[in-house]
Amino acid sequence: MLAETIYKLMLYGFLMVLFAGAYAILYAMGRFSGLPLLTRASYSFALLQFLSGLGMVLSPYLDLLWRVIILFSTFAYLFIPPVMWRVVVEMHKRHEE
């Protein structure tokens, strides 16, 4: 039983960051190449990332503090790609000016 709980937590953690990375890569590629389809596809990875995070949050093995920390991370990942995209574009735009 314990092994199963640990295994699920580990798997959700693995998938959470993996999907967050996929979301970031696809989002940036979509925005750069002006392909809304790619950007929309990236949102599906954002959703998968969120669901993986929820998998950890809902684990009965973690107490409230850890659930809150992971929930915070899960939400943070949702905003990182668009926010970072704006930062990077703004940085380059300022230099060009």
Added chain:
Amino acid sequence: MERLYESQKLALWYFWTAIILFGAQLLFGLLAAIQFINPDFLYGTLNFMTNRMLHINAMVVWLLMGFIAGIYWFLPLETGREVVGIKLGKLAYFAFVGAVAVVVLVYLLKQYGSGDFFTMWFITEGREYIEAPRWADIGIVAVALIVAFNVVGTAVAARRLTGILGVLMVDLAFLFGLYLAGMFFTPNISVDQFWWWWVVHLWVEATWEVLVGVLMGWLLMHLLGTPRKIIEAWLYVEVMLVFGTGILGLGHHYYWIGTPEYWLGIGGFFSSLEPLPLVAMVIHAVYDAGVHKLKTVNRPALFWAFAQAFGNLFGAGVWGFMHTLPQINLFSHGTQLAAAHGHLAFFGAYVSANLALFYFALGKTRVKEGYILNGTPWKIAYVGLIIGMFGMTAALTVAGFAQTMIERATLGSTWEAFMQAQMHPWMEEAFRWRLFFGVMFFLSYIILLYDLLTAGRRVEALREAEVAG
């Protein structure tokens, strides 16, 4: 072909020594991988612990040499003058290489010693990953101090202090300062481990990360013409993020060494945030790739630079986060899962960076301006090394998974549980796969070596043949 500064010639010495030590690292790694399958292999002649120690120490030293090479390569370009203490730098190089040779010989011939001061000073300190005897430890600090002196002295002589140089100077202070923490010696194992982690985590995961940030910044400026302002702004962000999450993320190693309970919360909190900057960095890498459309006169350097950005995300982010929470780490710490994470993280963050630097230097020394450093061998080596590394990581992940679930979570960490896990088919099979991908990695290294030795020359020969024909 550009005229080289003396400092850049010194950088080339470091590069070649590093690449040879990279081969040594792989060789000892392969021997250790064979011993995982057949523990009797070379038993009594070259024991597993010696192979493992040499595998890890060779990695630390060659990566460090690559970083020093990067500093000596770009420093004169940054300051517009020759490095002030170049003779001292060359002396340090010979001292460094000589010390490494002596230490390796001692490891091979002596392998272990009794737990006394003679052993600690002249054979091995016996502390995992930082086994170098005390005299060699002092030598490493001295070399780091000389590099720091050369950086500061050259900047002062040139009357030039850029943002990149500022970050480098601060980082070098931490680089030799934190290494001193590994030289404390105390019979209290908790206190000993407390300082030991300062070297193994803070030194490697914080100061090296920033140093690589500096070197990759210089590389992108010279390789792609990325403006200095963008590089410096990004470098400050990276330093903030790495230090912000990385320093206290150290706590994830403190869970189980007998430190106060608050480390559990601190370590867990910051560790869970550690992948966030890695995901953010990927955005910039994709942007840069798009802006430059992968066009450069030095494609291998560019591709290895991209491998660095993505490798860091997978190795440190995905494989790190998977087992960093204390609730999981309690069962996975020290298993093959940690080895899987370590292999991919080091390859992604540091090996890729060093290879990008090597190819960049080659592009400036071998290939005439305008020629494209773009043969076939580097592509084979690139793909082979990446597949080999991911294959080893996958195999180690399966082994670590079996260890975590069977040995720790189900059977309860007893000696018998350890033996049962070791003999479990998932582990035995995984070790065979690890060896297979290890061999693939080694063969790819041979192709890489061939490419490094002949790149540019082949292009020259081809062009000359075309002209003649």
